[in-house]
Amino acid sequence: QVQLVQSGAEVRKPGASVKVSCKASGYSFSGSGISWVRQAPGQGLEWMGWISAYNGNIKYGENFQGRVTMTTDTSTSTAYMELRSLRSDDTAMYYCARCPGISGGRADYWGQGTLVTVSS
Amino acid sequence: EIVLTQSPGTLSLSPGEWATLSCRASQTIRNNFVAWYQQKPGQAPRLLIDDASNRATGTPDRFSGSGSGTDFTLTITRLEPEDFAVYYCQQYGTSPALTFGGGTRVEIK
Numbered sequence: 639q640v641q642l643v644q645s646g647a648e649v650r651k652p653g654a655s656v657k658v659s660c661k662a663s664g665y666s667f668s669g670s671g672i673s674w675v676r677q678a679p680g681q682g683l684e685w686m687g688w689i690s691a692y693n694g695n696i697k698y699g700e701n702f703q704g705r706v707t708m709t710t711d712t713s714t715s716t717a718y719m720e721l722r723s724l725r726s727d728d729t730a731m732y733y734c735a736r737c738p739g740i741s742g743g744r745a746d747y748w749g750q751g752t753l754v755t756v757s758s
Numbered sequence: 759e760i761v762l763t764q765s766p767g768t769l770s771l772s773p774g775e776w777a778t779l780s781c782r783a784s785q786t787i788r789n790n791f792v793a794w795y796q797q798k799p800g801q802a803p804r805l806l807i808d809d810a811s812n813r814a815t816g817t818p819d820r821f822s823g824s825g826s827g828t829d830f831t832l833t834i835t836r837l838e839p840e841d842f843a844v845y846y847c848q849q850y851g852t853s854p855a856l857t858f859g860g861g862t863r864v865e866i867k
Binding site: 733 | 853854859
């Protein structure tokens with residue numbers, strides 16, 4: 639069965655960086671893409687960006703351009719999301735989600751989420 | 759950027775009643791590429807509907823999606839206790855870029 643397992647909760651100080659991992663199993667990792675979505679406490683869903691595990695194409699959300707880097711390691715079926723220059727309003731649950739196909743789209747399987755807390 | 763507006767913000771209903779959730783887009787969504795997700799407290803979102811009206815694997819048939827162009831609807835007939843949750847619409851007509859609506863909370867009256 640398709641599973642996405644994310645790394646554990648992180649605490650960072652303002653100005654620091656965080657890197658979250660998302661290990662996929664149960665499907666052909668290289669045949670799909672991964673979107674990253676975050677959710678601040680009590681708020682809605684915010685799309686951060688998408689990366690194709692097929693050819694490495696990337697699309698970042700406008701709100702995150704210049705501050706986020708998404709990568710994949712096809713040898714371990716793992717996707718990574720690094721967010722830099724953290725601020726207190728980056729405190730959120732961060733989700734990875736599979737987008738089947740090679741050009742993005744709806745997210746049919748989700749990771750369990752990684753809570754990132756930014757606090758001095 | 760396509761903006762999705764969901765209404766109402768909160769829907770207060772009783773088990774067994776119907777729920778009608780609206781999602782309106784600021785411009786026409788290509789190929790009606792709209793998905794609906796359900797999120798319960800402490801859980802990741804779950805895909806219910808894609809391509810505006812196609813039920814995802816495991817979605818009960820009391821959930822149905824409809825609409826085209828800029829106006830889309832999620833209907834839940836005969837609300838079950840486990841259906842009380844927050845629902846989000848999403849457009850992927852501009853994929854790989856995605857947009858989510860602000861969500862509708864369906865709460866027990």
